[in-house]
Amino acid sequence: MIPEALNLAHAIVSELDLGANSWILAAEDVNGLAARAVNSDLVITIGGDGTILRVNRAIAPLGIPLVGVNMGRLGFMTELTVPGVMDELPQYFKGGMRVSEHSMLMASSFRRDPDGAEPIQHGPYHALNDVVLTRGQVSRVITVRVVIDGADVSTFRADGVILATATGSTGYSFAAGGPIVDPLSDDVVLTPLASHVGLTAPLVLRPTSSVDFHLEGSQGAILSVDGFENHPIEPGDWVRITRSPHRARFLRAHEHNYFWATLTQRLGFSLQRR
Template identity: 45%
Template structure:
């Protein structure tokens, strides 16, 4: 068990081979990604790796999660914004190397048929805001334009 603030990433290891990952949402099969990996991010993490991988920016006041495939090959399911109570289950089908990392921490090897469940933690992290709330989106625009 691990707790993170930003994102969980299940990605290929050192071998440059596509991973095959089954994705279930609340126990219901969603898709099988053939990709470099998949990440599940919080609103806080949506402006980091998830954004770089093509995911949306989630309002930081939201409790939603976002599911983002990383360099997916021929997928019909793009990034998804998920309800805060959603349980995402990832099952590694391919036999190639893969690793799991939370918030960029130490990678843990994941074996074929290993199952990873991701859900929002009951733990709450309170962050200090140094700008008024109305400055939030203006700040996003400045950063995205690199002003």
């Protein structure tokens, strides 16, 4: 936990008189978060979207809503900024706030058992932003066969393939040329990373789609979940991604159009008015 975030956390507890009804933990302590959050009504994150992704991993299965205080750069998922947080935060304790629910993904990797038994499964892993199959440290493209709902769609020779939620469409997928999707949509976006062979355009898929990434060829890869949980994938392995049974829950005071009203500002673009 960065010192500025820790200082603000203690200030919130002290100045808002939260006392024994609160607790403070680092976002990286996923196991500790899950244990402490069990009897909590609300979780406040201090940081950026990365902090929210880590915390959400622990609290989404519990159905606990969160409020994000932005100390990062973009803060697409955060609700508040540091200036004025002491004045604005108490309203989220009173109830009656709008709850914004966001769809998530569930991914598992599979490896064939050399003895011919059932495939060896790792996971499931749950993602609020995206699931990415990408090349590892070796700077070589990987070969990925993509299957959607049992249909072979394309074999990519690329740096990787991204499957993003609507929430994650403003992240890595957008940087790779994918569309921005309304964060409350349940649709998902499949975006190739620097594809040399195969489809180059992103695909928007329905929420119930089942997507398989089959790693072919001889080059290993990395399965990255929300950008901070990484697992090695070997040629012959495959990854299956479906909709997660969990949903991220955010308390919102802003109107529904706040996302679009602040989009260009958060992306660092200047909006030209006539």
